[in-house]
Amino acid sequence: MTKLKYLGKAATRIDGVKRRISILEATLTLIGHHGIRGVKHRSVAQQAKVPLSATTYYFDDIDILINDAFTYFAEKSINRLKSLQKKCFALIPKNHLGTLTDEARWLLISQSGRYLADHIYSQISQPLQVKIENAFKEESMRNPPLARAFDSLGQGVLMAIGEFFNSIGSQHPEVDGLALFAIANQIEFTHAELNNEVTAEEIYSQIEPILQGISLRISKEASSIGHKTSA
Numbered sequence: 001m002t003k004l005k006y007l008g009k010a011a012t013r014i015d016g017v018k019r020r021i022s023i024l025e026a027t028l029t030l031i032g033h034h035g036i037r038g039v040k041h042r043s044v045a046q047q048a049k050v051p052l053s054a055t056t057y058y059f060d061d062i063d064i065l066i067n068d069a070f071t072y073f074a075e076k077s078i079n080r081l082k083s084l085q086k087k088c089f090a091l092i093p094k095n096h097l098g099t100l101t102d103e104a105r106w107l108l109i110s111q112s113g114r115y116l117a118d119h120i121y122s123q124i125s126q127p128l129q130v131k132i133e134n135a136f137k138e139e140s141m142r143n144p145p146l147a148r149a150f151d152s153l154g155q156g157v158l159m160a161i162g163e164f165f166n167s168i169g170s171q172h173p174e175v176d177g178l179a180l181f182a183i184a185n186q187i188e189f190t191h192a193e194l195n196n197e198v199t200a201e202e203i204y205s206q207i208e209p210i211l212q213g214i215s216l217r218i219s220k221e222a223s224s225i226g227h228k229t230s231a
Contacts, residue, residue: 004075004149008059008068020058022048027069032128036139039066063145070136070146074153077133084119085160088112092167102219105168106212112164113211117204120184124191124198157181165214171221176214183210 011017026048030038039062045052059065091108093100100108124130140147161177170176187206191198 004071004152006068006071007064009057011058019048019050019054021072023050023055023058023065024069024072027065028073028132029128031069031135032132035135036066039069041065063143066139066143067145067149070149073132073136074149077153078156080119081157081160084115085164087115088164089167100168102215105218106215108168109211109215110208113207114200114204116180116184117200117207120187120203121198121200124188130188154181165218168218169222170214170218172217179210179214180207183207 008020011020023044026044027039030043030047041055041059041062042052044065045055048055055065059068091111136146136150140150158174158177158181161180162173164173165176166173183206187203191203
């Protein structure tokens with residue numbers, strides 16, 4: 001998995017750090033409104049309300065600016081994901097050691113699904129953020145370095161989901177993670193890109209069948225392992 005990293009000149013002073021962040025925020029805003037092609041040093045400087053020399057000082061090349069804007073965007077996305085992951089893991093009883101009943105496991109998975117639905121709802125309630133992500137996704141099709149960075153972000157999300165399913169006894173956590181990741185992306189596209197109004201409860205109703213299938217399969221796997229052990 002490619003590690004996300006900044007390529008532009010690092011800031012060493014507090015005011016420099018703030019200015020650098022304002023430039024990256026301005027870049028993301030322009031990408032959300034005008035796409036990657038709307039990113040120019042002058043337009044970014046105007047959006048960030050900083051001298052043109054500041055943008056060229058930290059990012060002497062537009063490709064470096066786009067890379068660092070994506071890295072900054074990805075870091076914020078990862079932080080939101082970590083917050084979601086923490087809430088889901090907090091539901092798991094400590095030292096359960098595979099002793100979850102089928103009912104307890106479903107309640108745990110179901111509540112985690114509701115947390116995910118709230119997370120997706122929060123995402124699509126910010127259409128500019130969705131547009132930024134889609135702009136990066138489109139650009140990654142013709143920009144190999146960005147494609148690798150985008151793939152790294154996706155792999156990180158899949159890994160986080162897989163860790164959760166692994167912790168509650170799934171024998172196929174990667175497959176479960178991929179299924180949930182796919183439906184989450186589909187929901188986000190359908191409702192954000194097409195401007196369809198939706199509630200968190202409606203989002204959950206679309207996730208629930210996938211979660212029920214995963215929960216049922218984990219229960220069967222646990223039962224199968226239990227029979228083999230007793231035999």
